[in-house]
Amino acid sequence: MLEISDLQRRFDGRPVLRSVSMRLEPGEYVAITGESGVGKSTLLNLIAGLDRPDGGRLALDGADYGDLDEDSLTRLRRDKLGFVFQAFHILPHLTLRQNVVLPLWLKGRKGPQADREADRLLDAVGLADRADSWPRELSGGEMQRVAIARALVHAPRLILADEPTGNLDPSNAAKVLTLLAERIRASGAMGILVTHSPEAARSADRVLHLTPEGLSA
């Protein structure tokens, strides 16, 4: 379970997040929308443990972020979080299988079993026959499918997707969103999708709107 209460963040004294609270139950997939500059990415960075709040509380499965040092936050990301980015961030010098298996490598798991996990996820995103291909051979939609497989391979508790369709055409975007929702639900993990797009937001179970005053349904 993800618990956020009265979260605040300021940059150079200027408040970006004034008071954000939300609660996410296991298996729940929410979309957060909002205008540019309202603090969507800031909120996502705080949930990812990549940034520290100026006030409020954040806890994942009972672990309070305020009690965790940088190394512990790194371990938390490694073990419990999965990421899907707008710019894919697929490493060009690794094959698709290697890209997908990367989170398992970071957890110290290497070998045939880890590769099988990666292949299973590649199969799930429809790229089973491309496991040994290089990223340069893929289209944008395919790259994002690889990123989804990579975000799920280590069975995270929470998946964070930041504008995952921002670089895709409408047809590919729709496919990726469907796939993302499907895989999150299938894995039983929690999911947060940050997007500008109302169409994208509709792929989630519920939609929250971020305003300067906070989150609202």
Add this chain to the structure above:
Amino acid sequence: MTLAPVFLGSLARRRTATLFSFVAILLGVALGMAVQAVNQAALSEFGRGMRTMAGAADLQVVGPRGGFDEGLYATLAARSEVAQASPVLEMRTERIGSADGLRILGIDLFAAGPVTPALLPRPAEIQDGSDRDTRLAALAEDSLFLSMAAREALQVDPGDRIQVHAEDRTLTLRVAGDLPGAPDDPRLAVMDIAAVQKHFSRIGRLTRIDLRLAGGQDAQTARAALEPLLPAGLMLEVPEAAVDQAANLSRAYRVNLTMLAAIALVTGGFLVFSAQALSVVRRHTELAFLRAIGLARRQLFLWLLAEGALVGLLGGLAGVALGHGIALGLLTLLGGDLGAGFFSGLSPTLRFSPWASAAYVLLGIGAGVAGAWLPAREAAAVAPARALKSGDDSALSGGRGVPMLSLAMLTASLPACFIPPIQGLPLGGYLAIACLLAGAVMLLPTLASMLARTLPLRGPVPARLAAARLAAAPGQSVIAATGVLASVALVAAMAIMVGSFRDSVDVWLGQILPADLYLRAGRAQSAGSLDEALQARLGKIPGVARVQFTAFESLRLEPGRAPVELLARPVSPDGDGLPLVGSARPAAKGETQIWISEAMRDLYGWRPGERVLIPLAGDEVAVQVAGVWRDYARQGGAIMMDLADYRRLTGDASVQTAAIWLAPGADGIRVGEALKSTSDSGALEVAFPGEIRERSLTIFDRTFVVTYVLEAAAVVIGLAGVAASFAALTAARRREFGMLRHLGLTRRQIGAMLALEGTLAAGVGVLGGLAAGGAISLILIEVVNRQSFHWSMDLHLPWASLLWFAGLLVALAGLAAILAGRQAMREDALLAVREDW
């Protein structure tokens, strides 16, 4: 090693940059390894030769080159501490008409057997029709026994006759056999001691006594018991002492060469730095992503270091292999002499030293890790959220250097210059150079930014863009210039130092060669001498206005130190005509005074005005140091005294050379011929000062050939750095170029912008390099050279050569930037480049 494909795979992706870094480290390691391997081979060959010569001797009595009274032999042989004593008279001479040196050891065949069996000759069966008894051939007065290597070098066979210099005459000897125990020394010859004493007018003289101690005697106790029996100027040394002395004498030269090779390696480290820094910039979103998905900051740092270490390891391994190959080539071509003449005449064999090789591999890894350190630290410090958001893999940091730290480093170089030599090595000087170089590199971004801000922001758009970029983000552009700065600093420093040295040597030669002609009896000063009768005859040759004689002797002043050279020639009481350094303190009338070289002042701590004791003809003689003179010929130290004083104190009237002033209108060539005709044909050599000067400067230039090679390597590596850095930068800036093309800039304009950026960056590197090089040259001249070789010199700046070099380097850097940019902007090459770097 789980993440090895993620990081090390990145090296393979940017093959060109990796290859440049690899080659740079390879070259640096190879040059250092080659210098080390050649010197090590030469030293061990020298040591092996000395051990062969010493045989079973536990101690050796050594003294001046002129020798000592043989009565000491009987005294020592009778002592209970001594089991066996073997007298030796060593004469260094040359074959008439050639420069083939020969070291003739006169030995007592019956005494040498138990002490130095390797020196025992083996008479050859010679079918020459004579009725000589082969068994007694070793005792014959004209029998000469040569090592196999010497026979090959002189191209003679048993039964052949050769002529050598002996005093002011020629001596004909018959090759009577070889030395089976010492086949490898190309200059070694053995004769019966009585024959050597007779032929070289050394009746009753010895130069060495080899001692085998009685059972149960340790060298220390025996030494203490025997030393009081020795006249002044004689010493008891262990046989290894000569090896140590050679090692000590050549150490500074060897270490200086190694340091030059190290600078090539440091330049290689800069190339790794430049490649890694740009790679980190290009990968910053990739690295941020890895941090986001759970890679710890420290792990990221260590993996980025591992990338540098891997390049260093591969470069180190290949460098060690190449270094051994180069060393093998050098040993085959030049023997063990890398130019300074310390080990000339040896034929050393290359030996693989696992420890030295491992050390050089480690140095390669060190260069790789050092080069990767700062970029890795910077990458690990980046906030992943920000880097991920930017999504622009060509974002540039506006690094402005670390001016305070760089100023601190530059300042630290000053006190380092005052650190005294440690074991004869100028470690403080090296530290000062390292501080200066590091400080200059760190100051480079600040310097670049300041310079770029002074450039007028007008003119063509490419020029404005190039200047603006250098002013706004100097950190990135200047990465390309770090290698240039390091290599230019090295070249400028060496050029100024060598130029100053050469100029000073030239002036010095003019001072010490004031006469019109010089005459000597062979090059070797122990065998060739001019007796009183000949001296008198020389003065009477028509056309000779004045003759000045010089006697040479060697003195042993302290155990463990190499002998000091004594030059006795007419010297005016105030030292007029000597290349004096500092002011003179002439002795009071009636006192004997000497003039010491700078090496004597540094090694023995003698000062003008001080009274010291020197051993002459077996007695300690009190003399006053009247002044210090500059001497570039004798690194171990030299003393000059008036010839009349020398004769009065030693009773030795013979001299080795004569300086001759011609009468007005006399023809030098005719007078030279007349001088030579005063003795046997070929026994005397005459030279004009111009010839001696030319020969000396040729030897000087040869000494620095290896350093020129090392400098050239550093410059090539530096230029490779510019090319590699700009190729990487242009590849990383493809989005910027795309945007500029959309705005309407032509390819040619972008090419011009890159050329200007390259020229500006390299120009800043060259400027910084010249400034740093100038400062380093002062350290080389005032600290490193003085502490290593005890030579002072006058500063001489080769302005024209330096300006040419700087201009050429800037032009080449601009060209490298254009070529790199052209490659990166080729439409079809764009994707490939993106993947490559």
